[in-house]
Amino acid sequence: MTDATRASDRPSDSALLELALEIALEAGRMIAAAREGTVTVADRKSSVTDVVTQVDRDAEALIRDRIRAARPDDAFFGEESGGDAGSSGLTWVVDPIDGTVNFLYGIPHYAVSIAVVEGPADPATWVERVGVVHNPATGETFTAVRGGGAFLGDRALRIPEPPQLAEALIATGFAYDADIRAEQGAAVAAMLPRVRDIRRLGTASLDLCNLAAGRVDAYAERTLNPWDHAAGGLIVAEAGGVVVGRHGAAPSRDFVIAVHPELLEPLEALLDEVGA
Numbered sequence: 001m002t003d004a005t006r007a008s009d010r011p012s013d014s015a016l017l018e019l020a021l022e023i024a025l026e027a028g029r030m031i032a033a034a035r036e037g038t039v040t041v042a043d044r045k046s047s048v049t050d051v052v053t054q055v056d057r058d059a060e061a062l063i064r065d066r067i068r069a070a071r072p073d074d075a076f077f078g079e080e081s082g083g084d085a086g087s088s089g090l091t092w093v094v095d096p097i098d099g100t101v102n103f104l105y106g107i108p109h110y111a112v113s114i115a116v117v118e119g120p121a122d123p124a125t126w127v128e129r130v131g132v133v134h135n136p137a138t139g140e141t142f143t144a145v146r147g148g149g150a151f152l153g154d155r156a157l158r159i160p161e162p163p164q165l166a167e168a169l170i171a172t173g174f175a176y177d178a179d180i181r182a183e184q185g186a187a188v189a190a191m192l193p194r195v196r197d198i199r200r201l202g203t204a205s206l207d208l209c210n211l212a213a214g215r216v217d218a219y220a221e222r223t224l225n226p227w228d229h230a231a232g233g234l235i236v237a238e239a240g241g242v243v244v245g246r247h248g249a250a251p252s253r254d255f256v257i258a259v260h261p262e263l264l265e266p267l268e269a270l271l272d273e274v275g276a
Contacts, residue, residue: 010090011071013145016116016130020092021143023066024112027059028136031097031112034058035137039104051100056080059096063114067092077121079227090129093121093230098133099203108137113205115230123226123233124250131231133205142209142235150212150238157212157239162263163196165270168217171199171207175223183275184222190274204256208232211258212239218259218267220276229256246271 034055041051060080067076068084075086078094092114097103099110112134117126133142142157144150150157162168172188174181188198199216201207205228207219212235229251233243236258246255246268255276259267 010088013129013148016090017132017143017145019067019070020114020116020130020132021134021141023063024114024132024134024141026066027063027096027112028134030062031055031059031103031110032136035103035106039106041104051104052080053097053100053104055103056097056100059112060094063092063094063096063112074116075120077226079225083121089118091117091119091121091126093117093227095205095227098205098228102202107202109135109201109203109206110137111135111203111205111209113227113231115234117230121226121230123229123252126230128230128234128237131234133209133231133235135206140209142212142232144231144235144238146234146238148238150235152209152213157214157235159212159236159240159260160214162217162260165195165263165266167196168263168267169196169199170267171201171210171216171219173200173202173204173207173221173224177223180223187271187274187276191270191276194270194274204228205232208236208243208258211241212236218257218263220255220257220259220267220271222255222276223253224251224256225253229258233258 043052060078073088075091076084095113098113103110114132116130117128119126129146131144174184210216242261243258245251
């Protein structure tokens with residue numbers, strides 16, 4: 001299939017959003033029902049703190065099956081089951097439960113995150129087309145289409161003008177590696193006197209959506225994976241923010257910063273100062 005043929009066969013972004021939203025809501029209902037029972041750790045991945053439940057796996061299987069049935073030529077890249085190649089040029093980037101530890105403990109702050117990107121699941125080269133982040137515990141659903149704005153339900157989102165850095169509320173998260181966590185803890189301790197406060201809520205996709213909704217002023221974190229920020233990153237961008245790596249680089253495992261453009265330079269300077 002040629003590039004021209006692929007382009008002519010691609011669905012509209014609105015059709016992709018409709019499908020992604022339908023799948024996210026179905027997965028969310030399954031996750032919410034499972035949370036009513038007993039949830040236990042099924043396995044550990046990179047460390048003892050990096051856990052997965054059977055519900056994570058079941059939710060990703062549901063999402064993968066629904067995508068395969070509707071879009072069999074699309075690629076898939078998920079946290080729990082890895083990737084499937086495709087021929088359409090589109091990739092679905094999925095975290096079935098972002099914030100698994102919150103889910104495990106019954107903290108109502110976790111999300112189904114589904115993005116559709118052009119190209120492979122590589123933040124340096126992909127073009128994000130659609131993003132959906134759905135919190136099954138609260139019912140909040142954030143969506144974005146490239147060039148079409150960001151929304152919380154039916155409400156359009158726009159990141160407000162930022163405060164001075166000293167009055168900014170900064171969201172962050174911590175890695176699973178113990179040595180990196182120690183470095184991050186030291187950086188947070190150094191940042192605390194320089195900003196209004198720090199929030200560590202445990203769900204990267206919702207941290208990004210909180211920025212888009214004006215609930216925090218910035219977000220910065222190391223060691224994120226593509227599924228952590230694919231959907232939320234588009235929602236931030238469509239709400240008027242920037243999502244970048246350090247010093248002009250693309251977002252990567254090295255670093256992801258999401259912020260109003262006017263706050264980017266002072267935030268990066270502070271991150272440099274504290275050794276983040």
